[in-house]
Amino acid sequence: MSGSMNRSVINHWSPENQRRAAAILASYPEDRSAVMPLLYLASREHRYVTEDAMKEVAALVGIAAAQVRSVASFYTMYKREPVGDYLISVCTSISCHLLGGDQVLAAAFSAAGVGNGETTEDGKISVERAECIGACGGAPAVQVNYELIEGITPDKIAALVAWLNDTQPNVVLTDEMQQLFGGQRSFDWGPTESVGASSAVPAFGPYGSASEGQ
Amino acid sequence: MTTRILTTRMEEHPSDSNSMARYLDTGGYATLRHALASLSPEQVASEVKASNLRGRGGAGFPMGVKWGFLADSDPKYLVINADESEPGTFKDRQLLERDPHQLVEGIVLSSFALGIHRAFIYIRGEYPKAARRVQQAIEEAFEAGYLGADICGSGFSLDVSIHLGGGAYICGEETALLNSLEGRRGEPRLKPPFPAVAGLYSRPTIVNNVESLSNVPWIVANGGTAYSSIGPERSAGTRMFSLSGHVKKPGNYEIVMGMSWRDLIYGIGGGIRDGNELKTWIPGGASAPWLVPEHLDTPLTIDDVTALGTMLGSGAVVVMDQTTDVVAAAHSIVRFFAHESCGQCTPCREGTRWLQDILERILDGSGRPSDIDLLLDVSDNISPGLTWPPAMTTICPLGPSATAPIVSITKYFLDEVKAKIDGFEVAVG
Numbered sequence: 001m002s003g004s005m006n007r008s009v010i011n012h013w014s015p016e017n018q019r020r021a022a023a024i025l026a027s028y029p030e031d032r033s034a035v036m037p038l039l040y041l042a043s044r045e046h047r048y049v050t051e052d053a054m055k056e057v058a059a060l061v062g063i064a065a066a067q068v069r070s071v072a073s074f075y076t077m078y079k080r081e082p083v084g085d086y087l088i089s090v091c092t093s094i095s096c097h098l099l100g101g102d103q104v105l106a107a108a109f110s111a112a113g114v115g116n117g118e119t120t121e122d123g124k125i126s127v128e129r130a131e132c133i134g135a136c137g138g139a140p141a142v143q144v145n146y147e148l149i150e151g152i153t154p155d156k157i158a159a160l161v162a163w164l165n166d167t168q169p170n171v172v173l174t175d176e177m178q179q180l181f182g183g184q185r186s187f188d189w190g191p192t193e194s195v196g197a198s199s200a201v202p203a204f205g206p207y208g209s210a211s212e213g214q
Numbered sequence: 215m216t217t218r219i220l221t222t223r224m225e226e227h228p229s230d231s232n233s234m235a236r237y238l239d240t241g242g243y244a245t246l247r248h249a250l251a252s253l254s255p256e257q258v259a260s261e262v263k264a265s266n267l268r269g270r271g272g273a274g275f276p277m278g279v280k281w282g283f284l285a286d287s288d289p290k291y292l293v294i295n296a297d298e299s300e301p302g303t304f305k306d307r308q309l310l311e312r313d314p315h316q317l318v319e320g321i322v323l324s325s326f327a328l329g330i331h332r333a334f335i336y337i338r339g340e341y342p343k344a345a346r347r348v349q350q351a352i353e354e355a356f357e358a359g360y361l362g363a364d365i366c367g368s369g370f371s372l373d374v375s376i377h378l379g380g381g382a383y384i385c386g387e388e389t390a391l392l393n394s395l396e397g398r399r400g401e402p403r404l405k406p407p408f409p410a411v412a413g414l415y416s417r418p419t420i421v422n423n424v425e426s427l428s429n430v431p432w433i434v435a436n437g438g439t440a441y442s443s444i445g446p447e448r449s450a451g452t453r454m455f456s457l458s459g460h461v462k463k464p465g466n467y468e469i470v471m472g473m474s475w476r477d478l479i480y481g482i483g484g485g486i487r488d489g490n491e492l493k494t495w496i497p498g499g500a501s502a503p504w505l506v507p508e509h510l511d512t513p514l515t516i517d518d519v520t521a522l523g524t525m526l527g528s529g530a531v532v533v534m535d536q537t538t539d540v541v542a543a544a545h546s547i548v549r550f551f552a553h554e555s556c557g558q559c560t561p562c563r564e565g566t567r568w569l570q571d572i573l574e575r576i577l578d579g580s581g582r583p584s585d586i587d588l589l590l591d592v593s594d595n596i597s598p599g600l601t602w603p604p605a606m607t608t609i610c611p612l613g614p615s616a617t618a619p620i621v622s623i624t625k626y627f628l629d630e631v632k633a634k635i636d637g638f639e640v641a642v643g
Binding site: 027029030032033034035036037039040061063070071074075076077078089092093094095097098099130131132133134135136137138139143146147148174184186187188189190191193195197202203204205206207209 | 224231299302303304307339341377395396397398399459464465532534538547554556
């Protein structure tokens with residue numbers, strides 16, 4: 001319950017992220033529910049879920065660091081090792097598998113020069129095999145920092161890796177990447193967005209999404 | 215008779231179906247205003263019960279009956295399951311991104327019916343765009359007075375917020391989802407107690423799927439009996455099907471149940487790509503045992519599909535043509551379940567990994583003649599008897615789901631599996 005938290009542990013966070021942490025904690029009936037959103041926020045602050053990040057989240061919600069660690073280690077999206085500026089997640093679950101997802105994954109490894117879950121030496125790009133990302137009608141599909149591209153090919157993912165290296169966008173936008181590297185979509189996406197991801201944390205308001213040009 | 219309930223707005227107004235302006239312009243929130251002014255909570259609940267809508271998340275349990283189990287003790291919660299993760303399924307993503315206000319109105323109506331004042335929308339972490347669109351809809355709804363305190367001057371209040379998942383299929387299981395929402399590992403709980411009695415924070419909780427709740431505005435506006443009269447008995451209403459794999463026209467289709475599989479795959483789906491032959495298909499997500507061409511003329515209803523020893527599940531239809539290596543396809547599905555096993559129950563944690571390893575060595579050319587029996591033996595230890603619906607040695611159905619592709623390939627494609635293993639005498643055609 002509220003009151004047990006120790007906000008001083010995040011005094012070194014950016015003022016914006018401190019404000020977001022307080023808002024997240026206030027939005028739940030019980031503090032412990034804030035563990036997952038706070039882990040995302042800590043990922044933005046530290047670039048990944050560091051040991052310090054888990055201790056800070058534990059202090060904020062009033063539980064043991066080991067309890068936070070048990071949560072962080074359960075979910076694939078909390079990266080407990082440094083991850084690149086651009087995390088490429090390639091789906092090879094059944095619909096993507098049937099339409100060439102495994103070849104797309106092999107092309108991504110080859111273009112980036114890394115293996116599964118690894119990051120390039122310059123810290124720019126990580127590639128991982130992902131399980132179903134809900135884009136089966138536009139298979140095969142990938143995500144860059146969880147922003148979606150549907151209908152990709154081995155050639156196009158090699159071009160995507162080159163584009164990320166060359167242009168190094170501060171924010172990756174799903175509509176722009178779909179336009180450049182995508183094909184068949186699961187459905188009409190509707191209006192284009194100018195908000196995207198600036199790191200390997202889902203670009204969603206309470207954790208901070210980023211606008212183009214930031 | 216209306217055949218479109220959920221997708222009318224997004225089809226007619228593709229550029230802005232997600233906006234409040236368009237939602238209001240097309241009659242949105244009129245049902246909520248009417249219900250709050252003129253109907254009792256019991257009347258709203260009785261329309262949903264009369265609709266006979268069976269939950270669209272996969273289990274197919276009647277929504278109104280589930281609501282009837284909610285214990286009458288405050289506080290109680292509504293949790294919206296938007297953790298769509300069953301391989302092949304992408305319908306809820308479309309409903310979230312393209313018509314989020316339809317869901318929000320369904321949430322407010324349902325909360326009013328159930329006397330609930332706090333709702334959480336649990337959206338999988340890999341759906342950030344869906345989360346952004348729903349967040350925008352929530353903010354617009356608060357601004358317009360359709361959420362928050364004293365909604366439309368009725369005295370009824372509701373707070374709604376989004377909780378993003380962390381990348382774990384198992385959180386689509388409702389008790390795992392509740393653990394996750396409490397800030398814990400997403401491990402399913404033993405039932406009973408059911409969430410309706412002891413759910414979020416051990417309080418009475420209703421967990422409903424996105425598609426189920428998105429139907430509620432139409433049901434309340436048109437009446438439950440109007441909804442139940444659409445389509446065959448016990449498969450009432452329209453339903454979103456996610457069509458993917460080797461069809462010419464993949465996508466989400468809102469259809470009235472009762473058509474045949476042939477109508478869906480060859481009519482709506484445009485048939486098989488490249489002029490190829492249909493080999494097999496998954497009728498209801500990766501957890502479902504597969505069907506083969508002899509089943510093409512079976513009606514597409516929940517009960518008819520169950521009678522074939524499989525399920526409509528989440529409405530995900532994955533089509534495979536003659537070029538498909540069924541062992542590789544089964545391996546993709548088994549690897550998924552091995553990766554997503556939460557690890558609580560030994561048969562699932564160990565068994566799914568065994569199944570993956572055995573399929574891997576068959577694919578590598580190192581399969582043994584005993585491997586087919588071994589696959590079935592491991593499967594039998596996860597789901598004794600390999601019957602349908604599956605028997606369980608586990609807390610939740612994830613482990614038994616991993617046996618579906620094993621049962622399917624050994625039942626329909628045994629020669630093809632054998633041909634990948636040295637030591638079998640296989641007739642060469």
